[in-house]
Amino acid sequence: MLAAASPFGRKEAFSLLKSLSPKRRLIPFEAARLLATGDPMVWETAAAMARAMREQVFGRRIVLFAPLYLSNECSNNCLYCGFRRENREARRITLSPEAAVAEARFLEKKGYHRLLLVTGEHPTRTQPAYIGDVLRAIYRETKMRILHVNAAPMTVDDLRMVKEAGAGVYQVFQETYHPETYAAMHPSGAKADFAWRLTCMDRAIPAGFGDVGIGALLGLYDYRYEVLSVLRHAEHLLEAYGTFPHTISVPRFKKAFGSPLSSAPFPVSDAEFERIVILYRLSVPSAGVVVTTREPAALRERVLDIGASQISAGSKTDPGGYAEGRRRHEAEQFEVDDTRPMEEIVRRVLAKGYLPSLCTSCYRKRRTGNTFTEMAVDGHIRDFCLPNALLSLAEYAVAAEDATLREESLAAAREARKEMEGSPLLPEFDRKFAFVLEGGRDQCF
Ligand code: SF4
Numbered sequence: 180m181l182a183a184a185s186p187f188g189r190k191e192a193f194s195l196l197k198s199l200s201p202k203r204r205l206i207p208f209e210a211a212r213l214l215a216t217g218d219p220m221v222w223e224t225a226a227a228m229a230r231a232m233r234e235q236v237f238g239r240r241i242v243l244f245a246p247l248y249l250s251n252e253c254s255n256n257c258l259y260c261g262f263r264r265e266n267r268e269a270r271r272i273t274l275s276p277e278a279a280v281a282e283a284r285f286l287e288k289k290g291y292h293r294l295l296l297v298t299g300e301h302p303t304r305t306q307p308a309y310i311g312d313v314l315r316a317i318y319r320e321t322k323m324r325i326l327h328v329n330a331a332p333m334t335v336d337d338l339r340m341v342k343e344a345g346a347g348v349y350q351v352f353q354e355t356y357h358p359e360t361y362a363a364m365h366p367s368g369a370k371a372d373f374a375w376r377l378t379c380m381d382r383a384i385p386a387g388f389g390d391v392g393i394g395a396l397l398g399l400y401d402y403r404y405e406v407l408s409v410l411r412h413a414e415h416l417l418e419a420y421g422t423f424p425h426t427i428s429v430p431r432f433k434k435a436f437g438s439p440l441s442s443a444p445f446p447v448s449d450a451e452f453e454r455i456v457i458l459y460r461l462s463v464p465s466a467g468v469v470v471t472t473r474e475p476a477a478l479r480e481r482v483l484d485i486g487a488s489q490i491s492a493g494s495k496t497d498p499g500g501y502a503e504g505r506r507r508h509e510a511e512q513f514e515v516d517d518t519r520p521m522e523e524i525v526r527r528v529l530a531k532g533y534l535p536s537l538c539t540s541c542y543r544k545r546r547t548g549n550t551f552t553e554m555a556v557d558g559h560i561r562d563f564c565l566p567n568a569l570l571s572l573a574e575y576a577v578a579a580e581d582a583t584l585r586e587e588s589l590a591a592a593r594e595a596r597k598e599m600e601g602s603p604l605l606p607e608f609d610r611k612f613a614f615v616l617e618g619g620r621d622q623c624f
Pocket residue numbers: 240242536538539540541542560563564565567568
């Protein structure tokens with residue numbers, strides 16, 4: 180497809196880009212042609228359209244979440260990862276369910292309601308029963324509202340078990356969709372099986388996961404090939420199951436302690452990274468496009484203007500790292516670049532005119548899978564995103580220790596409430612909002 184894709188002329192590109200909407204997304208061949216187009220004016224227009232597309236689907240809200248690393252023990256040998264089995268310098272840690280609860284409590288105090296649990300792949304340390312135990316323990320012992328899981332590919336029965344323990348989104352990144360590069364990067368361990376990983380969502384969705392997350396690790400192979408493969412994967416899920424992936428993550432290679440790959444074989448520049456975010460947004464309008472703290476602060480702020488809709492904040496990638504407090508390179512999966520704390524991220528998101536959201540309602544109100552995809556494309560999800568963002572922001576503000584941040588957050592929420600004028604949800608929203616200001620929690624639509 181890449182070889183056959185000719186660049187767009189400016190006029191043709193403008194006319195196509197201006198015709199895009201959640202119901203008329205960029206199809207993969209058009210994405211390939213856009214990737215072949217170098218004209219900066221075309222990309223400026225594409226960036227504006229990507230931002231508009233995100234706002235048509237989700238409004239101005241930007242979802243915040245934190246990863247919770249459960250274990251860095253792994254039987255695989257991925258060349259780019261600090262958790263790899265042959266990293267003899269790594270300090271190995273697997274959190275007990277109690278220790279995972281302690282981490283979740285720490286993050287709960289910071290204001291998070293959704294966490295992404297992350298594990299390496301180890302046959303006896305991080306097996307599905309362990310993940311289930313951790314999920315149940317955190318739900319039981321904390322008020323965390325939704326837990327997503329990033330773990331190795333599993334059988335349908337194991338996936339069903341993890342789902343039944345309360346997992347929201349199930350995330351697996353193919354890393355690279357290029358088979359030869361995949362074989363070189365994953366020389367041993369269960370992860371060496373390309374097809375088992377590629378078909379993972381074809382087991383997860385039948386096992387009950389309406390919401391799945393995919394992605395490629397940028398930098399291992401030609402990013403244009405990877406991006407088009409991610410889009411093809413997304414189209415496959417739509418064709419086969421009626422649902423787009425709930426999230427598409429945009430991780431870029433980072434040097435990891437004790438890994439043999441010191442730099443990306445196919446480096447992706449910041450400008451290319453931005454184009455990738457734009458393409459994902461225009462091609463899969465309903466997806467949460469996720470940019471993590473791997474990326475530098477300035478780039479993370481920029482991608483908010485061009486279609487990203489979810490960001491992690493204040494992350495640690497070593498198991499137990501939140502409670503530990505100090506940095507432990509020898510236990511990390513990769514180096515975090517944006518080390519700003521959650522409070523600063525909230526402040527910056529507000530300053531840029533967006534609404535930081537800690538909402539978890541769709542997972543809990545069964546707006547998932549193909550229901551979510553259809554509602555997002557029809558423009559109905561944003562009707563929920565706005566009130567839910569404001570309620571979660573108000574709850575965050577009321578609990579905030581920083582009085583200035585509290586006032587800034589509440590002022591932004593009150594101002595944005597005006598956008599709800601005429602909404603049938605407004606009377607109920609006002610009641611819930613007043614309840615939250617009095618210290619009430621967990622109000623949503
Ligand atoms: S309403 Fe749904 S889509 Fe919108 S922020 Fe909440 S959970 Fe996400």
